[in-house]
Amino acid sequence: MKRIFPMNRVEGDLKITLETDKGVVSEAWSSGTMYRGFENIMIGRGSLDGLVITPRICGICSTSHLYAAVKALDMICQTDVPDNAVRVRNICLMTEMIQNDARQAALLFMPDFCNSRYADSQLYEEAFRRYAQLKGQMAIETIRESKQLLEIIAILGGQWPHSSFMVPGGVVCVPGATDISNCRYLLNTFRRWYEKRFLGCGIERWAEVRSMADLNIWLEESESHRNSEIGFFIRFSKEAGLDKIGRGCGHFISFGALDMPEHTEIKSLNGGKTLLPAGFDLTPFHQRNITEDISHSWFGGHLEPKHPFEGVTKPYATGSEDKRYSWAKAPRYEGLPAETGPLADMIIAGHPLLLNLAEISGGVSVFVRQLARMIRPALLIPFADIWLKEISASKENFFKDYEMPESGDGFGLTQAPRGAIGHWVKIRDSQIEKYQIITPTAWNASPRDSNGVRGPWEESLIGVEIRDDDNPIEAQHIIRSFDPCMVCTVHAINPSPGPSPERRGESSVYSPFPFREGGRGVR
Amino acid sequence: MPKKLYWLQCGGCGGDTWSLFNAESPDVAQLFDMLNIELLWHPGLSHKSDDELQALNVRLLSGEEKLDILCVEGAIIRGPGGTGMYDAISDKNGSGKPKKDLAASLAKKAEHVIAVGTCACFGGIGAGSDIEAVGLQFSRWDKGGLLGSEFKASGGMPVINLPGCPCHCDVITGMLSLLSADMPIKLIEKYQTPVEWYNIMVHQGCTRNEYHEYRIEEKRFGEKGCMFFYLGCHGPLVKGPCNKLLWNRRSSKTRVGVPCFGCTLPDFPQPYPFFETRNIEGIPIKLPSGVNRPHYMAYKGMAAAAAPERLKERKTGI
Numbered sequence: 001m002k003r004i005f006p007m008n009r010v011e012g013d014l015k016i017t018l019e020t021d022k023g024v025v026s027e028a029w030s031s032g033t034m035y036r037g038f039e040n041i042m043i044g045r046g047s048l049d050g051l052v053i054t055p056r057i058c059g060i061c062s063t064s065h066l067y068a069a070v071k072a073l074d075m076i077c078q079t080d081v082p083d084n085a086v087r088v089r090n091i092c093l094m095t096e097m098i099q100n101d102a103r104q105a106a107l108l109f110m111p112d113f114c115n116s117r118y119a120d121s122q123l124y125e126e127a128f129r130r131y132a133q134l135k136g137q138m139a140i141e142t143i144r145e146s147k148q149l150l151e152i153i154a155i156l157g158g159q160w161p162h163s164s165f166m167v168p169g170g171v172v173c174v175p176g177a178t179d180i181s182n183c184r185y186l187l188n189t190f191r192r193w194y195e196k197r198f199l200g201c202g203i204e205r206w207a208e209v210r211s212m213a214d215l216n217i218w219l220e221e222s223e224s225h226r227n228s229e230i231g232f233f234i235r236f237s238k239e240a241g242l243d244k245i246g247r248g249c250g251h252f253i254s255f256g257a258l259d260m261p262e263h264t265e266i267k268s269l270n271g272g273k274t275l276l277p278a279g280f281d282l283t284p285f286h287q288r289n290i291t292e293d294i295s296h297s298w299f300g301g302h303l304e305p306k307h308p309f310e311g312v313t314k315p316y317a318t319g320s321e322d323k324r325y326s327w328a329k330a331p332r333y334e335g336l337p338a339e340t341g342p343l344a345d346m347i348i349a350g351h352p353l354l355l356n357l358a359e360i361s362g363g364v365s366v367f368v369r370q371l372a373r374m375i376r377p378a379l380l381i382p383f384a385d386i387w388l389k390e391i392s393a394s395k396e397n398f399f400k401d402y403e404m405p406e407s408g409d410g411f412g413l414t415q416a417p418r419g420a421i422g423h424w425v426k427i428r429d430s431q432i433e434k435y436q437i438i439t440p441t442a443w444n445a446s447p448r449d450s451n452g453v454r455g456p457w458e459e460s461l462i463g464v465e466i467r468d469d470d471n472p473i474e475a476q477h478i479i480r481s482f483d484p485c486m487v488c489t490v491h492a493i494n495p496s497p498g499p500s501p502e503r504r505g506e507s508s509v510y511s512p513f514p515f516r517e518g519g520r521g522v523r
Numbered sequence: 524m525p526k527k528l529y530w531l532q533c534g535g536c537g538g539d540t541w542s543l544f545n546a547e548s549p550d551v552a553q554l555f556d557m558l559n560i561e562l563l564w565h566p567g568l569s570h571k572s573d574d575e576l577q578a579l580n581v582r583l584l585s586g587e588e589k590l591d592i593l594c595v596e597g598a599i600i601r602g603p604g605g606t607g608m609y610d611a612i613s614d615k616n617g618s619g620k621p622k623k624d625l626a627a628s629l630a631k632k633a634e635h636v637i638a639v640g641t642c643a644c645f646g647g648i649g650a651g652s653d654i655e656a657v658g659l660q661f662s663r664w665d666k667g668g669l670l671g672s673e674f675k676a677s678g679g680m681p682v683i684n685l686p687g688c689p690c691h692c693d694v695i696t697g698m699l700s701l702l703s704a705d706m707p708i709k710l711i712e713k714y715q716t717p718v719e720w721y722n723i724m725v726h727q728g729c730t731r732n733e734y735h736e737y738r739i740e741e742k743r744f745g746e747k748g749c750m751f752f753y754l755g756c757h758g759p760l761v762k763g764p765c766n767k768l769l770w771n772r773r774s775s776k777t778r779v780g781v782p783c784f785g786c787t788l789p790d791f792p793q794p795y796p797f798f799e800t801r802n803i804e805g806i807p808i809k810l811p812s813g814v815n816r817p818h819y820m821a822y823k824g825m826a827a828a829a830a831p832e833r834l835k836e837r838k839t840g841i
Contacts, residue, residue: 004613004614005573013610013611013612013613013622014613015613031613033610033611033612033613033619034534034600034609034610034611034622035600035602035609035610035654036534036600036609036648036649036654037602037609037649037652037653037654038648040652040653041648041649041652045796046795046796046797046798046799047796048796048797048798049792049796049797051797051798052784052792052797053648053792056536056538056648056688057536058536058537058538059535059536059537059538059539059540059541059542059689060537060541062536062538107567107568111570114570132570133562133568133569133570134551134552134555134556134562134568135552135556139552140552143544143550143551143552144550146544147544147545147546147547147550147771150545150771151771151772151773153771154769154770154771154772154773154774155773155774155779156779157776157779157781158770158774158775158776158777158778158779158780158781159765159770159771159774159775159776160545160770160771161538161541161542161689162538162688162689162786163776163781164776164781164784164797165776165779165780165781167744167798169744170744170745171745172744172745172779172780172781173745173779173780174745174747174780176840182773315602315603315609315653317603317606317608317609327609397745398745399743399744399745401743470574471572
């Protein structure tokens, strides 16, 4: 039987259609049901206008769009960005990631533990105490603490969401000593709360958890660990079997994020130019390998292969008349679908705990993906604090004057809270001639491509047992672990090629990739 | 009886909801706990299943359940060709009905209708594009929009417009506080915006105002002076409480050096480039409303001549 399954607590509109055979999902379709046409709105506007318009694509990751937009312009202007400006940009992007990690967990993902499916569980009451709508203790605390953390972006960038404080050559602000010390106070206040409530221990103790064995020891070590958000999540996940569903499509992509200042005491996680490394599985990443496919999306024009620099956006609403079923396009890397998000970031960066969990269970799952999301602040907070300290010790500028050429091409790639984000921009005669955007949810929510290969969500749903057709909570956990954001996705991208013939054989099946020499594949 | 609130998201970014999360006293949780407001539905907050939502919609549309306050966030998407199918509802039946129809039906039942954010007020970013976006009762500068210029909610007021991209959190919580206590609401007639928050210019309270006063104007980013003459700042031209209420309790765009983009205006985003001021002989084409041009030029000339050295040398804090 075929059932439509709309989701709430999603940014934008999302429809999942599942076909089940004796309760097991045999087919899945992921549809974005709204089109906002941002790229076409950009055409003919002023060269810098992406800094104002594109943050407004998304209310929860506007700083990420700004970061991508400004990097494209930095490239067009061929300007250097002073170290202090890089630090300010990074601190703001990390702040956006961290607040989003906490909110995604406590306000979006975990409230599903209050679902009637779990009414018989001994953990059900506890879930309510924590996450009940606007009443649960964690829900209320998360609203308060994440909001305070965002004051950092207001101090440095004027407001959150929707500021435009990053400009080619740097940032517009010149924060003083008290501004920076206020930012550090806000960051470390959040850190204390995160350690107490999410981890139940200090970030240093958590950093020692490098394998599943370590994780089990950690969980049993103290009441504060067991009662922390992570502790509760582990206990609930085991009972609900979240470690057995939501495998993904077998590929991970990261555009890389947080540009390294020239002089800093921080070492990037793989020695590269960004703190979080770019990659596709364990291979080096290059943006020229990105393509998109519109065979199953409501877009027309032409179907031949196009890179984001080449494509156009032509909506083509056919309703349910043909095989098209989404306003999201199907981005592909070397012709393959890929999952993006904190898990992808951290797997590509070689995070020992996540790699070990994936290795032991022969693949990732809702449990591993959501765990990655919830532990990312532990990785980012110490780096953000170091960069704040470096700003206060430095007398450097925050902006270097630039010259905007009349024409030029540039792209800006980074990571939003929920994964890879890229802007491709062409300027001609001081006007935007083309603006193409690929968002994280475009990767994850991708519909099928011209070879019929499903997107990551769709693939994750196949084979899952749905115990109650009227309440398919299993599917909801899976989609939620990717943190869907449809407002970003549904503005459309551009036509692109299908997989090259030699990759076709691979793309129709799971392609395990080795995450270390001689190691087992990660699905 | 608590006031029953329904929050509908249409063609937008969700930014007004996330702005609302910035609210301090009351914060979002306190707002619904202490202000006598019952949240029937919010797509980002509610735990209701789709079945429960559909049943709620039926009860509201049949009049069986009362709807006191309808908040609409995001533009009304009418494309392609007036069908609204660029923003379809994803309910279980797969009806794929346009969201604009639900917005119109709910508006007819509500005692008060609030457009939260510039998109819901005037169409915003998607106005004039292929999604054919309009606001609830305006299409950019013109009255009409989805509901028509004559529309009045059952409480007797037209759509209450709370523009801003996003709308400031205190404006949203303030509006809901007034409604929950049955307090009178005074609107500025032209664009149906509450006097309470839209009768003040954005630059009122900007820490760069002393520079503005003496015409110390910047041509490049990262400086302390005023951004009105060259960098496209709309602070003296546009109404909004940004520098009175401040953002995230801390600052504002203009304070840190980002020009005001005029996001409360019916034609936001403006059709000409941001970050530059259109001017005639160095004087902005658009002057603060009601100002006489020759007088303004004379005043600005004298102000520049009177500028103290400490400002010329950018020696003050901002």
